[in-house]
Amino acid sequence: MTSAAELIAVLPYARRYARALTGSQAEGDALVARAIPELPADLPPKLALYARITRLTEDMEVLGHGRPLGRHLLLLTTLEEITLADAARIAGLDEAEAAERVAEARAAVKAASATDVLIIEDEPVIAMDLRMLVQGCGHRVVGIAATEAEAVRLATEKGAGLILADINLGRGGNGIQAVRRILETVSAPVIFVTAYPEQLLTAEGVEPAFVMRKPFDPVTLAIFTYQAITAGRVPLH
Incomplete structure (x- = not known):
């Protein structure tokens, strides 16, 4: 029991x-x-x-x-x-x-179809690693934003089929808040990246559907991107 x-x-x-x-x-x-x-x-x-x-x-x-x-x-x-x-x-x-x-x-x-990805990450080295990994999965990177304001601007100007967002943007703001602002005008699945995913699953308020733990490998990223793009269209019976 x-x-x-x-x-x-x-x-x-x-x-x-x-x-x-x-x-x-x-x-x-x-x-x-x-x-x-x-x-x-x-x-x-x-x-x-x-x-x-x-x-x-x-x-x-x-x-x-x-x-x-x-x-x-x-x-x-x-x-x-x-x-x-x-x-x-x-x-x-x-x-x-x-x-x-x-x-x-x-x-x-x-074999999954490619999509346009917006990366929200304030650490330049991590952002470049993410770009290479995302491109290695067959997707296109439409922009890399280091701040909340830049993320909103890029999403508005270029759109995105998927958003890959860090939680903590340092002095540049908050990744969750950036995504909330983006989703007011852009409809796209979101993957949040954090070293402590359990902290986002507290049952308090609105929470992300997709949370990926840092560090991660290319296979994990490929699976996450596919699942984020397709999961919402898979019916439950």
Whole structure:
């Protein structure tokens, strides 16, 4: 029997996973609420929540093609940093089958359509690294903004199919506030980048649907960009 304290401790991770699947804070949190009453008893609390969320959404369209659960396994092993063995347990597959579906999902990510990306980052070296990684994923960088004001200006002038934003812009303002201002006139998915993603999942006020932990590798970035671009268009049944 999972205790209330154990459940509270793992909720931020479950909420992040659910939001990444649905592309929406509201839909993701509603999904977690549906999952909590029927957790499998044979798994630890964190894995049990992941498993129930996976079960509730395993009939989702998966990356446009391929077998079910590929998207889930990919997010579990990258976003949630779950081992392949535990991800297989969550999905109810053997490890070899899980590995095959992860490979298929990664191949689909690599074949994803490109989009225009606005980067909001005040550290020049990190900004250039992000530019190279984003371009390596096949996307186009329409601008790099170091301040809140510059981000709003670039978004207004050039638009964006995806926004990749740091949280802390130093003296240049706040990345979350910049995005809020941008989304008043521009409709685009947003990935926030931070070293402490759990701090953004407190259930207080409006929160981002996509939060990526620093540091990250090219594969993780590719998966995040694909998921942010496509998740909102994948129906839940």
